Amino acid sequence: MPLPPGPPLPATLQTLLWVTRPLQFMEECRRRYGDVFTVRFTGLATRRDIVFIADPEGVRTVFSGDPSTLHAGSGNAPLEVLLGRNSVLVLDGAEHMRQRKLLLPPLHGERMKRYESVMRDATLAQVQRWPRHRSFALLPEMQRITLEVILRTVFGFDDDDARRDRMRNLLQRMLHYGSGRLRLLAIAFARVELNGRSPWGQFQAAKRDVDAAILEQIAHRRAQQTEQRDDVLSLLLEARDENGAPMSDEELRDELLTLLVAGHETTATSLAWAFDLLLHNRTSLDALVADIDAGNDTWVDATVKETLRIRPVVPIVVRLLQRPFTVMGRDLPAGAVVAPCIYLTHRRADVYPRPERFMPERFVNGAADPYAWLPFGGGVRRCLGASFASFEMRVVLRSILSTVRLQAATSSEEEVSRRAVTLVPRHGTRVICAGPRWRRSASVPEPAAVAV
Numbered sequence: 001m002p003l004p005p006g007p008p009l010p011a012t013l014q015t016l017l018w019v020t021r022p023l024q025f026m027e028e029c030r031r032r033y034g035d036v037f038t039v040r041f042t043g044l045a046t047r048r049d050i051v052f053i054a055d056p057e058g059v060r061t062v063f064s065g066d067p068s069t070l071h072a073g074s075g076n077a078p079l080e081v082l083l084g085r086n087s088v089l090v091l092d093g094a095e096h097m098r099q100r101k102l103l104l105p106p107l108h109g110e111r112m113k114r115y116e117s118v119m120r121d122a123t124l125a126q127v128q129r130w131p132r133h134r135s136f137a138l139l140p141e142m143q144r145i146t147l148e149v150i151l152r153t154v155f156g157f158d159d160d161d162a163r164r165d166r167m168r169n170l171l172q173r174m175l176h177y178g179s180g181r182l183r184l185l186a187i188a189f190a191r192v193e194l195n196g197r198s199p200w201g202q203f204q205a206a207k208r209d210v211d212a213a214i215l216e217q218i219a220h221r222r223a224q225q226t227e228q229r230d231d232v233l234s235l236l237l238e239a240r241d242e243n244g245a246p247m248s249d250e251e252l253r254d255e256l257l258t259l260l261v262a263g264h265e266t267t268a269t270s271l272a273w274a275f276d277l278l279l280h281n282r283t284s285l286d287a288l289v290a291d292i293d294a295g296n297d298t299w300v301d302a303t304v305k306e307t308l309r310i311r312p313v314v315p316i317v318v319r320l321l322q323r324p325f326t327v328m329g330r331d332l333p334a335g336a337v338v339a340p341c342i343y344l345t346h347r348r349a350d351v352y353p354r355p356e357r358f359m360p361e362r363f364v365n366g367a368a369d370p371y372a373w374l375p376f377g378g379g380v381r382r383c384l385g386a387s388f389a390s391f392e393m394r395v396v397l398r399s400i401l402s403t404v405r406l407q408a409a410t411s412s413e414e415e416v417s418r419r420a421v422t423l424v425p426r427h428g429t430r431v432i433c434a435g436p437r438w439r440r441s442a443s444v445p446e447p448a449a450v451a452v
Ligand code: HEM
Pocket: 072, 088, 089, 100, 258, 259, 260, 262, 263, 264, 266, 267, 270, 313, 314, 317, 318, 375, 376, 377, 378, 379, 380, 381, 382, 383, 384, 385, 386, 388, 389, 390
């Protein structure tokens, strides 16, 4: 079965272009071959043909297709060393659905309101430490906020500072091995322990410490009454599957780590992008701040949606075909990979006029079409943290913009750069904090919510 056409370049060159110039590579492929095209990637031992889909109708076909034909977990297999074999990300079929159904209720949109004060406090605590009148990178600041929020709301470390500090240090040590291309390569391909001296050995030691600390937290919560508690771990301890069975400690551990890894950097990066776009688009920033001051949610919601449209942190999602599958009139064989392309679908001029422009007003009165706005993927693999992330982005934006005056430290928007599978601002969104914001309420000038 021939695959749709694509670049005739050697697979190694296509892989290099995908890694170093992903946006230009995708755009050039679409210009030449249309909304469905095949690229060839190669790893050290593998070669993969990936069929990109950049058309909402094709995206719908994939997202509503039979999950037993369209596997996602097997594509995430390399993550198993980090997340464990029970992670919802690496599973497929019935095992995946079991984990997903257990995880869904604690992350449901309705519940998010309960996390608002934690999110706001974590943000304001960080803002108070920012230097004045001197440029700094916002991305690491956003990472500190999102990590703190997950430690408190997901892991339930909200009542003991020392234990939370210890967990944070252990996680940061382990996640350090996932950043940086050389370390990542060393871990992926050179699995020798060398008594804990090799990158792989050090990663293994860090992972063992994290695992032990999470299991300790699970035991700690099990020993307490969890009924009155709101954190995700406490809710998962109460969860039962269709047969009435609870989650094992190992399942809980792997899923907590999965929520952290899937949720912490993605949300932080999206926030850094939101500020980069706002601080370089004065009209959008002014409209947003005025709406926040008026106590509304409309513009902050639209800003989050538009940020995720124009700067999706994950450019594609992938499904590995277990049997032949037809999409947009193309018959694809088992073994091929189909990839709804988030980046290109979001750049369609027929859906989003002037797609290259940051215009939150697109979403002020219009709902997002799930097959043309897909920053969280879709179907039975749609991001479990979509409500959590969108809510957190709204709270962080609102808290910061009503407290301090931020300015861009650069004259133009950031370049998009790749970090592992995500697309990040190359210099981490450099900003300057010009001090607290003073707001006019009625006739009396009033300082913003906290003193900074
Ligand atoms: C702006 C922030 C985020 C973005 C852009 C994002 C994006 C994504 C994407 C594209 C997928 C794959 C979907 C697919 O294959 O169709 C995914 C999966 C997932 N995400 Fe997120 N995510 C974000 C935040 C979060 C947060 C905060 C959490 C947890 C609290 C989370 C948990 C997960 C999980 C557990 C999955 C696997 C779902 C499954 O395989 O069934 N994500 N996310």
